[in-house]
Amino acid sequence: MIDRLLDAARGKVDGADALWRREEQTAVSFESGRLKAAGISEEAGLNLRVVAQGRMGVAGTTAAKPDPKELVARARASAELGEAVELAFPNASPQSLPPIPTFFDRTANASLSELIRMGRLLVERLARPDCQVNVAVQREVADTAVGNTAGARGEYRATGIAVTADITRIAGDDVLMVYDQYVGADMPSDADLEALVRSVDTRLTAALKIVTPPDGALPVVFTPAGLAAVVLPLEQALSGKTVLQGSSPLAGKVGEALFDVRLSIRDDPLTPGRPLSRPVDDECVPSRCNGLVERGVVGQFVYDLETAARAKTQSTGNGRRGVFGKPHIGYTNVLFRMADGPQGGAQHAAPLPTLGGGLIDDIQDGLIVDDLIGVGQGNVISGAFSHPVGLAYRVQNGEITGRVKDAAVAGNAYDLLKKIGGFGTDGRWLGARWSPSLLLEGVSVARR
Amino acid sequence: MKDRLAAAVKLSRADYTEIRVERTWSSAVAFRGRRLETATVSEDQGGFVRVLNTGCGWGIASFTSLDELPAMVTRANELSRAVRVDEPIRLAETRPQTGDAILELDGDVRGVPLAEKKQLLDRYNGAMLAVSDKIVDTQSSYRDEVSEVWFVNSEGTSLYQLRPEVVVSGTAIARRNGNIEKGLESIGLRKGWNSVQTFEEQFRVVAQRAVDLLAAPRVRGGAYPVILDNELAGVFIHEAFGHLSEADFVYENPQAREMMTLGRRFGKRVLNVGDNGAAQGLRGTLPYDDEGTPTQDTPLIKEGILVGRLHSRETAAKLGEQPTGNARAISFRHPPIVRMTNTYIAPGKEGVGFDDLITDIKLGVYACGAFGGQTMLENFSFTAGWGYMIRDGKVAELVKDVVLAGNLFQTLDRIDHIAGDFTWNQMGGGCGKGGQFPLPVTEGAPHVRIEEALIGGDI
Numbered sequence: 001m002i003d004r005l006l007d008a009a010r011g012k013v014d015g016a017d018a019l020w021r022r023e024e025q026t027a028v029s030f031e032s033g034r035l036k037a038a039g040i041s042e043e044a045g046l047n048l049r050v051v052a053q054g055r056m057g058v059a060g061t062t063a064a065k066p067d068p069k070e071l072v073a074r075a076r077a078s079a080e081l082g083e084a085v086e087l088a089f090p091n092a093s094p095q096s097l098p099p100i101p102t103f104f105d106r107t108a109n110a111s112l113s114e115l116i117r118m119g120r121l122l123v124e125r126l127a128r129p130d131c132q133v134n135v136a137v138q139r140e141v142a143d144t145a146v147g148n149t150a151g152a153r154g155e156y157r158a159t160g161i162a163v164t165a166d167i168t169r170i171a172g173d174d175v176l177m178v179y180d181q182y183v184g185a186d187m188p189s190d191a192d193l194e195a196l197v198r199s200v201d202t203r204l205t206a207a208l209k210i211v212t213p214p215d216g217a218l219p220v221v222f223t224p225a226g227l228a229a230v231v232l233p234l235e236q237a238l239s240g241k242t243v244l245q246g247s248s249p250l251a252g253k254v255g256e257a258l259f260d261v262r263l264s265i266r267d268d269p270l271t272p273g274r275p276l277s278r279p280v281d282d283e284c285v286p287s288r289c290n291g292l293v294e295r296g297v298v299g300q301f302v303y304d305l306e307t308a309a310r311a312k313t314q315s316t317g318n319g320r321r322g323v324f325g326k327p328h329i330g331y332t333n334v335l336f337r338m339a340d341g342p343q344g345g346a347q348h349a350a351p352l353p354t355l356g357g358g359l360i361d362d363i364q365d366g367l368i369v370d371d372l373i374g375v376g377q378g379n380v381i382s383g384a385f386s387h388p389v390g391l392a393y394r395v396q397n398g399e400i401t402g403r404v405k406d407a408a409v410a411g412n413a414y415d416l417l418k419k420i421g422g423f424g425t426d427g428r429w430l431g432a433r434w435s436p437s438l439l440l441e442g443v444s445v446a447r448r
Numbered sequence: 449m450k451d452r453l454a455a456a457v458k459l460s461r462a463d464y465t466e467i468r469v470e471r472t473w474s475s476a477v478a479f480r481g482r483r484l485e486t487a488t489v490s491e492d493q494g495g496f497v498r499v500l501n502t503g504c505g506w507g508i509a510s511f512t513s514l515d516e517l518p519a520m521v522t523r524a525n526e527l528s529r530a531v532r533v534d535e536p537i538r539l540a541e542t543r544p545q546t547g548d549a550i551l552e553l554d555g556d557v558r559g560v561p562l563a564e565k566k567q568l569l570d571r572y573n574g575a576m577l578a579v580s581d582k583i584v585d586t587q588s589s590y591r592d593e594v595s596e597v598w599f600v601n602s603e604g605t606s607l608y609q610l611r612p613e614v615v616v617s618g619t620a621i622a623r624r625n626g627n628i629e630k631g632l633e634s635i636g637l638r639k640g641w642n643s644v645q646t647f648e649e650q651f652r653v654v655a656q657r658a659v660d661l662l663a664a665p666r667v668r669g670g671a672y673p674v675i676l677d678n679e680l681a682g683v684f685i686h687e688a689f690g691h692l693s694e695a696d697f698v699y700e701n702p703q704a705r706e707m708m709t710l711g712r713r714f715g716k717r718v719l720n721v722g723d724n725g726a727a728q729g730l731r732g733t734l735p736y737d738d739e740g741t742p743t744q745d746t747p748l749i750k751e752g753i754l755v756g757r758l759h760s761r762e763t764a765a766k767l768g769e770q771p772t773g774n775a776r777a778i779s780f781r782h783p784p785i786v787r788m789t790n791t792y793i794a795p796g797k798e799g800v801g802f803d804d805l806i807t808d809i810k811l812g813v814y815a816c817g818a819f820g821g822q823t824m825l826e827n828f829s830f831t832a833g834w835g836y837m838i839r840d841g842k843v844a845e846l847v848k849d850v851v852l853a854g855n856l857f858q859t860l861d862r863i864d865h866i867a868g869d870f871t872w873n874q875m876g877g878g879c880g881k882g883g884q885f886p887l888p889v890t891e892g893a894p895h896v897r898i899e900e901a902l903i904g905g906d907i
Contacts, residue, residue, distance in 0.1 A: 245621075
């Protein structure tokens with residue numbers, strides 16, 4: 001399909017690249033502990049970008065039998081209105097791409113009854129009185145092919161599986177929600193599922209007692225799930241797009257030590273076992289690991305082809321595209337880690353005997369924040385955040401004393417990450433991000 | 449197409465079968481700063497099959513290749529039969545609906561050249577950039593679509609709906625040294641090209657506000673009397689209460705049903721709330737939902753008392769209530785689930801205005817505009833675009849980073865004053881639930897006063 005499309009474009013445009021992707025999903029869902037639905041979804045789409053008379057245009061289609069000529073004509077019409085850009089289409093051959101396993105037979109071949117068995121296991125293990133348990137299992141197999149008129153080609157087949165479990169416990173007007181997930185390219189082992197059960201169980205048990213929140217500028221342990229508000233500003237600011245536009249606070253700061261000397265952040269599409277790992281990005285650029293922050297020093301911003309061309313630099317292999325619209329910058333697997341510490345690797349939700357990753361022993365009075373409400377909705381890139389807690393625990397004299405409600409935490413990611421009080425021993429994957437818990441000092445906690 | 453779907457339904461061996469097919473024509477233009485990002489025309493199409501058998505669960509199939517339709521009906525039936533349930537799934541009775549529902553296109557976007565759409569957005573984007581050299585970046589987008597939706601089920605319902613939509617939005621980023629602020633304007637209408645021609649001033653105003661916020665202090669955290677402007681009050685009722693009124697939250701959960709018992713007092717007598725999918729010309733408006741049920745105005749809170757909730761056919765049957773036309777899917781890729789449409793706080797007494805709400809507040813916050821909101825049912829957050837301190841009954845200095853942290857029960861009960869100045873807020877974006885985002889919804893409200901609410905921030 002890619003070859004036919006690029007053949008149709010040749011001679012009519014200065015250059016072109018294209019992506020074809022076919023996805024098949026199978027999903028089962030349990031509602032209130034009962035198996036409720038099973039579904040499949042099949043989708044295929046084609047995305048074409050052209051540079052015609054120096055200008056860029058795009059077109060996409062989900063038609064079952066796409067007409068290459070029609071797609072080229074639509075992309076050219078888009079280019080007539082487009083901006084001038086000098087795209088350097090890469091010419092990497094399939095043989096030169098880094099080897100990375102993306103396809104796992106066990107995931108692709110798992111039967112519907114195997115998916116149901118996993119869901120049922122979780123439902124049974126998580127069942128408890130007065131709690132509602134929802135579980136969903138979703139498996140995906142995706143074929144991706146990319147190519148361009150400079151001769152680059154890449155294709156791979158990838159698997160992914162997501163198992164999510166949530167418990168809702170309502171007692172009077174108190175609503176408690178605890179959630180966790182396993183996401184990987186390979187199937188979870190029963191031990192992985194057991195780790196998920198323990199993670200939910202530990203957090204639920206510690207939340208049963210409600211205590212008064214503290215207030216003031218306090219030490220706060222952000223768990224991997226609670227850390228989103230702190231890392232989101234950095235992910236935005238490390239994008240070459242915000243740097244190019246002048247809205248990134250990190251623009252012009254490459255080489256400067258802005259963070260705790262122990263903090264390193266990487267984007268690594270070559271991490272084994274992750275569903276976003278890939279040998280090549282969606283613009284034919286071979287995948288590589290990028291050091292975004294190394295030992296507290298700003299290292300590298302992430303780029304796609306177009307942004308790199310405008311910024312007069314090279315793509316970092318972070319091009320991502322859907323069926324519609326043009327390629328854009330996207331992260332793959334982001335590792336937020338202690339320099340010289342654990343590297344992430346293939347591990348998933350680790351067994352969780354206690355909360356806080358071993359960071360609470362010296363806290364006189366503070367919080368463990370596991371979930372915040374409304375993350376991503378403020379003025380994110382400035383680093384400032386302010387959110388009510390979704391799930392948080394009070395820590396007094398080194399012990400968890402219970403769950404706090406009706407409290408809000410606020411701070412600035414750039415200030416807080418200058419000095420990190422500690423890295424937890426509970427590093428794990430959560431979606432596409434790996435991180436341990438972090439202890440941050442002087443976080444504002446307000447209560448009603 | 450209706451005949452083709454009816455034929456496929458007829459061949460189905462399941463007890464209940466529904467098929468939804470969508471074909472969406474859309475065009476999009478985007479600017480980032482002074483540079484055009486994209487100008488594209490797209491066509492997306494696909495189908496969705498859902499079947500149910502006695503003693504079995506739902507079997508679902510979605511697909512982009514319509515040639516596969518008969519095979520997908522068979523596949524969905526197999527999936528349903530693989531899911532054995534002990535308690536049967538029932539659907540509330542509805543009268544079969546047939547007909548075509550064509551919403552007004554108000555300037556068919558399919559007939560407007562892409563270059564004109566680019567010109568329009570260039571004008572709005574340019575208005576933001578021209579405000580100040582402190583506006584370092586903008587993100588502007590124009591998107592329109594005309595969606596054709598066919599729905600046929602095995603009970604005799606056969607519908608064709610034509611749904612237009614047009615959204616124009618812009619974000620202005622202001623920067624001074626390390627300080628970065630943003631202003632956001634978004635207009636979303638279930639209309640066409642003619643309805644989005646006159647918004648230049650709105651875009652200028654949000655860019656100016658982003659610049660003004662550079663010099664504004666952060667609000668101090670703590671509990672204050674808070675007045676919400678119309679837009680934020682709308683987001684508030686959607687987030688704080690609307691999601692709890694969706695019956696899929698309570699129908700399988702006895703404790704949740706108890707918490708949301710009809711007849712329970714939720715607020716003072718001034719509070720009236722509802723959801724109206726049949727309101728004229730709004731973005732959340734639909735003649736029929738995605739199960740073929742006609743939409744309606746559903747009262748949820750009357751004089752402070754819980755009186756209703758939003759239903760699909762399945763949740764209505766389970767609770768012995770009537771379907772309300774709130775089963776919606778964002779596209780053929782998803783099953784219909786219980787969602788809001790146009791959710792509102794009804795206006796208070798005519799003639800009661802903002803001044804009547806503010807006059808006896810010594811120290812408070814006037815929270816305006818909305819960057820967004822999220823709920824965890826009992827607790828919620830909503831982020832104002834900007835705010836002002838209220839001092840001695842008057843609007844005082846501009847403040848930034850105004851985030852309200854709320855508890856549903858306490859906050860609704862503390863609404864003590866509602867103005868008569870109701871407006872619908874026709875924003876772009878949309879609501880997210882169960883992996884389905886963005887669903888077009890509208891929120892409407894007058895100015896609303898909360899006696900005391902928690903504002904996050906430094907203390």
